[in-house]
Amino acid sequence: xxxxxxxxxxxxxxxxxxxxxxxxxxxxxxxxxxxxxxxxxxxxxxxxxxxxxxxxxxxxxxxxxxxxxxxxxxxxxxxxxxxxxxxxxxxxxxxxxxxxxxxxxxxxxxxxxxxxxxxxxxxxxxxxxxxxxxxxxxxxxxxxxxxxxxxxxxxxxxxxxxxxxxxxxxxxxxxxxxxxxxxxxxxxxxxxxxxxxxxxxxxxxxxxxxxxxxxxxxxxxxxxxxxxxxxxxxxxxxxxxxxxxxxxxxxxxxxxxxxxxxxxxxxxxxxxxxxxxxxxxxxxxxxxxxxxxxxxxxxxxxxxxxxxxxxxxxxxxxxxxxxxxxxxxxxxxxxxxxxxxxxxxxxxxxxxxxxxxxxxxxxxxxxxxxxxxxxxxxxxxxxxxxxxxxxxxxxxxxxxxxxxxxxxxxxxxxxxxxxxxxxxxxxxxxxxxxxxxxxxxxxxxxxxxxxxxxxxxxxxxxxxxxxxxxxxxxxxxxxxxxxxxxxxxxxxxxxxxxxxxxxxxxxxxxxxxxxxxxxxxxxxxxxxxxxxxxxxxxxxxxxxxxxxxxxxxxxxxxxxxxxxxxxxxxxxxxxxxxxxxxxxxxxxxxxxxxxxxxxxxxxxxxxxxxxxxxxxxxxxxxxxxxxxxxxxxxxxxxxxxxxxxxxxxxxxxxxxxxxxxxxxxxxxxxxxxxxxxxxxxxxxxxxxxxxxxxxxxxxxxxxxxxxxxxxxxxxxxxxxxxxxxxxxxxxxxxxxxxxxxxxxxxxxxxxxxxxxxxxxxxxxxxxxxxxxxxxxxxxxxxxxxxxxxxxxxxxxxxxxxxxxxxxxxxxxxxxxxxxxxxxxxxxxxxxxxxxxxxxxxxxxxxxxxxxxxxxxxxxxxxxxxxxxxxxxxxxxxxxxxxxxxxxxxxxxxxxxxxxxxxxxxxxxxxxxxxxxxxxxxxxx
Numbered sequence: 001x002x003x004x005x006x007x008x009x010x011x012x013x014x015x016x017x018x019x020x021x022x023x024x025x026x027x028x029x030x031x032x033x034x035x036x037x038x039x040x041x042x043x044x045x046x047x048x049x050x051x052x053x054x055x056x057x058x059x060x061x062x063x064x065x066x067x068x069x070x071x072x073x074x075x076x077x078x079x080x081x082x083x084x085x086x087x088x089x090x091x092x093x094x095x096x097x098x099x100x101x102x103x104x105x106x107x108x109x110x111x112x113x114x115x116x117x118x119x120x121x122x123x124x125x126x127x128x129x130x131x132x133x134x135x136x137x138x139x140x141x142x143x144x145x146x147x148x149x150x151x152x153x154x155x156x157x158x159x160x161x162x163x164x165x166x167x168x169x170x171x172x173x174x175x176x177x178x179x180x181x182x183x184x185x186x187x188x189x190x191x192x193x194x195x196x197x198x199x200x201x202x203x204x205x206x207x208x209x210x211x212x213x214x215x216x217x218x219x220x221x222x223x224x225x226x227x228x229x230x231x232x233x234x235x236x237x238x239x240x241x242x243x244x245x246x247x248x249x250x251x252x253x254x255x256x257x258x259x260x261x262x263x264x265x266x267x268x269x270x271x272x273x274x275x276x277x278x279x280x281x282x283x284x285x286x287x288x289x290x291x292x293x294x295x296x297x298x299x300x301x302x303x304x305x306x307x308x309x310x311x312x313x314x315x316x317x318x319x320x321x322x323x324x325x326x327x328x329x330x331x332x333x334x335x336x337x338x339x340x341x342x343x344x345x346x347x348x349x350x351x352x353x354x355x356x357x358x359x360x361x362x363x364x365x366x367x368x369x370x371x372x373x374x375x376x377x378x379x380x381x382x383x384x385x386x387x388x389x390x391x392x393x394x395x396x397x398x399x400x401x402x403x404x405x406x407x408x409x410x411x412x413x414x415x416x417x418x419x420x421x422x423x424x425x426x427x428x429x430x431x432x433x434x435x436x437x438x439x440x441x442x443x444x445x446x447x448x449x450x451x452x453x454x455x456x457x458x459x460x461x462x463x464x465x466x467x468x469x470x471x472x473x474x475x476x477x478x479x480x481x482x483x484x485x486x487x488x489x490x491x492x493x494x495x496x497x498x499x500x501x502x503x504x505x506x507x508x509x510x511x512x513x514x515x516x517x518x519x520x521x522x523x524x525x526x527x528x529x530x531x532x533x534x535x536x537x538x539x540x541x542x543x544x545x546x547x548x549x550x551x552x553x554x555x556x557x558x559x560x561x562x563x564x565x566x567x568x569x570x571x572x573x574x575x576x577x578x579x580x581x582x583x584x585x586x587x588x589x590x591x592x593x594x595x596x597x598x599x600x601x602x603x604x605x606x607x608x609x610x611x612x613x614x615x616x617x618x619x620x621x622x623x624x625x626x627x628x629x630x631x632x633x634x635x636x637x638x639x640x641x642x643x644x645x646x647x648x649x650x651x652x653x654x655x656x657x658x659x660x661x662x663x664x665x666x667x668x669x670x671x672x673x674x675x676x677x678x679x680x681x682x683x684x685x686x687x688x689x690x691x692x693x694x695x696x697x698x699x700x701x702x703x704x705x706x707x708x709x710x711x712x713x714x715x716x717x718x719x720x721x722x723x724x725x726x727x728x729x730x731x732x733x734x735x736x737x738x739x740x741x742x743x744x745x746x747x748x749x750x751x752x753x754x755x756x757x758x759x760x761x762x763x764x765x766x767x768x769x770x771x772x773x774x775x776x777x778x779x780x781x782x783x784x785x786x787x788x789x790x791x792x793x794x795x796x797x798x799x800x801x802x803x804x805x806x807x808x809x810x811x812x813x814x815x816x817x818x819x820x821x822x823x824x825x826x827x828x829x830x831x832x833x834x835x836x837x838x839x840x841x842x843x844x845x846x847x848x849x850x851x852x853x854x855x856x857x858x859x860x861x862x863x864x865x866x867x868x869x870x871x872x873x874x875x876x877x878x879x880x881x882x883x884x885x886x887x888x889x890x891x892x893x894x895x896x897x898x899x900x901x902x903x904x905x906x907x908x909x910x911x912x913x914x915x916x917x918x919x920x921x922x923x924x
Contacts, residue, residue: 009341010345011115017629019123021651024646025651029256032135034138034141034205037141041206042213051353052217054358054359055357058357065098076088077089120203121199125199129653130142142202144201145158156197156204158205159193166192166211230270237267238265245257245264291363294434299371300347300348300370303377304347305343307343309343311630313448313455315391320332321458328613331459336455338627381635395623476602478779479694480777481696483699483782484699484701486701486783486784487786490707493814493815495815496801496813498519503738515817516818518829522833522834523791524836524871526794531789532790536562536838536839537565539864541558541561552885554879559585564854567853568852569843569847576601576602576700577603578592578601579606579703579704592604607680609682611675611682649663662674668728670725671724681708684706688770693778714728714758721762771785781821784846786818787818792812800900801813803902803905813899832898834864871893872887876890889911891909892914894906
């Protein structure tokens with residue numbers, strides 16, 4: 001971050017974020033971008049009204065003082081000169097309790113207007129949501145209005161209306177003011193006319209509304225009882241909201257109707273207070289208290305460290321390399337630095353501006369509010385919103401964010417108690433608030449420092465292992481005359497989906513001619529660290545066997561499994577290429593150095609290699625913003641978290657066009673494209689380009705992983721291709737019956753279920769195109785291809801898949817499809833298989849008596865039928881935690897022969913390192 005980036009983040013980004021959140025929330029409720037601008041203008045103006053009222057009062061004080069001192073100053077300037085004049089002026093000012101710097105008070109309104117204008121300009125001028133949207137006579141809010149055309153020349157009318165309103169306001173406001181004040185305001189009006197004349201009409205419309213509000217505000221100042229009139233207007237607006245929300249709102253939901261009702265009731269409070277204030281007598285003791293400036297800013301610092309540093313650093317520390325792109329390196333610590341600047345700008349600088357402009361009696365309220373807010377935030381973060389599932393590098397929860405009413409009510413009750421306790425502490429031990437907040441800030445800072453040291457260490461390990469050197473574009477060969485073997489692992493691909501995919505796209509059977517689909521398959525765990533070692537290395541690397549070898553670390557055994565097939569084929573004269581070996585060296589970005597002892601093995605990282613730099617930069621900028629938003633979310637009450645989360649977009653105005661993440665509306669409509677999906681999709685798209693066809697009689701082996709099925713998004717049907725805007729409503733109506741195949745129906749009731757189907761379909765379609773390319777170049781028939789996954793996903797799409805304890809067997813049902821040399825047709829096999837059969841299938845009949853290069857044991861499938869197979873039932877997928885010599889104690893299932901038969905499944909342990917039967921065998 002440069003100095004200017006830091007300054008911009010401190011001063012302007014908090015305001016821009018405020019504009020964005022208010023606008024997107026309004027648009028989500030109203031569904032009209034033009035009307036949402038009106039809401040944005042009203043909310044922002046009322047929000048900063050206290051600031052401008054105080055600024056106007058200071059300006060008025062300065063103007064009055066200037067008028068009072070004018071004659072005296074003129075006399076001194078006329079009578080004296082040089083140093084004597086300066087000394088006389090200083091004495092005169094001191095006698096009248098005036099300082100020359102007070103002249104800046106007259107410019108406070110201007111100083112406030114500049115950052116708000118820049119923030120509004122940056123947000124609205126770049127808001128893609130306005131492009132192509134008409135509003136009233138304006139045909140496109142994303143372009144200049146061009147409402148008049150004279151002699152073929154378009155004239156923008158909105159800037160002229162804006163300036164006219166501004167001038168009227170200036171005339172009223174500067175009545176009786178000095179020429180200097182008038183020139184200042186008229187010059188500003190002229191500046192805005194010139195500067196905004198060619199701007200998008202949405203931005204000009206917003207500023208026109210602001211000028212209208214300013215004019216109304218100026219007129220109100222001239223009226224008697226402006227507060228009473230304003231309260232009546234508020235009451236009328238509240239009544240309108242109540243009627244509209246209850247009877248005319250076209251997009252009703254319980255939460256949105258509650259919002260309308262809540263706003264309608266709140267808008268009645270000013271009138272109620274106006275009518276009853278004479279009868280009510282408040283003894284506001286705090287008006288006699290002195291504000292504690294140190295406590296206020298200590299609270300701002302506490303919130304800044306919590307929201308901007310502690311929460312983001314905890315997320316990144318859990319998996320630092322997940323936030324690194326080897327093709328476009330950006331140190332994850334910069335996300336924390338940016339988030340901290342965001343937080344300081346919000347809680348210290350801009351909240352401090354409100355504090356500075358507030359009346360002394362109101363500052364006491366700020367002191368208490370920041371103290372109570374600090375308590376609420378830390379309690380929310382530490383005790384609520386836990387166990388929400390996996391959080392992606394896009395800061396998006398796999399299973400979304402949703403809280404029950406019971407959880408929200410419990411949270412609200414606890415926070416009320418916390419707020420009350422903190423209020424009483426403030427009343428009783430006011431002097432201790434500052435040291436408590438200061439010590440709390442230091443403690444949080446120490447926690448953050450530990451997190452950041454851990455992050456930096458992990459990133460340092462990545463850089464030490466080669467880092468950017470791994471960014472070379474992958475190339476691999478397929479021979480026309482030799483034997484080719486391809487093992488492609490699709491992370492989390494669903495074996496359950498294959499019949500439905502081929503039912504919808506029957507042309508795939510031709511492209512996948514020669515393949516056998518195995519429909520009776522298990523994995524040995526529901527996550528990659530459990531399910532992939534056996535896939536790579538065979539039955540010696542099931543969770544049971546890895547736990548039996550308790551003298552070696554899990555990472556050593558995992559690395560060994562990853563090397564079994566590449567080293568075996570390398571030793572047998574094959575040209576070997578390895579791409580993206582999952583969790584190599586237990587690193588999120590695979591550590592390719594595990595193959596350094598085998599110089600003939602070519603190794604690459606392909607993930608993200610085909611995504612352009614501009615897209616990666618937009619993804620980084622999105623995360624810079626969203627880390628601060630995530631910190632706000634985790635420290636907010638549960639009832640606000642879903643609103644702040646906004647489907648994972650965090651109320652980002654351009655999330656749909658940033659090529660960073662996708663926001664879905666129901667099951668069939670979405671905006672935006674996930675960069676995580678595209679990093680994987682583009683690899684499959686470019687498989688033909690990575691493939692070198694050779695006439696040499698060499699044998700080749702390709703060992704590859706792709707995560708396309710692990711980063712699912714909604715795709716445009718029927719081609720299942722990514723699009724900025726997806727609407728599958730019509731296709732889904734026409735082909736709703738496609739999810740029934742072979743007498744079974746796949747339940748598609750949520751968008752999370754549907755996007756997994758889409759990702760699996762996209763993978764098959766792109767692989768089909770690669771297979772066509774192989775046919776065209778004469779290397780399909782002499783290539784053995786194994787498509788496999790490490791595990792499935794528990795999406796609850798088939799009730800017959802439920803085990804007695806409610807577990808969905810689909811979690812342990814991986815994809816397994818095999819095409820042998822010269823095989824034809826597409827067939828389905830019900831033979832009992834596991835993904836641990838892959839090494840045997842890869843080496844069968846082409847390597848004589850294959851043995852594990854590291855243990856010397858024969859590679860075969862005899863273990864599969866020798867006893868029941870044991871599946872580890874653990875959710876601890878994080879190799880940063882589950883990385884000892886054995887997997888952490890967990891539950892275990894046993895299964896044999898037919899996975900569809902419920903009687904063949906049995907839960908044999910709830911929390912154990914090994915199933916009881918295996919412990920007995922080990923003892924013997």
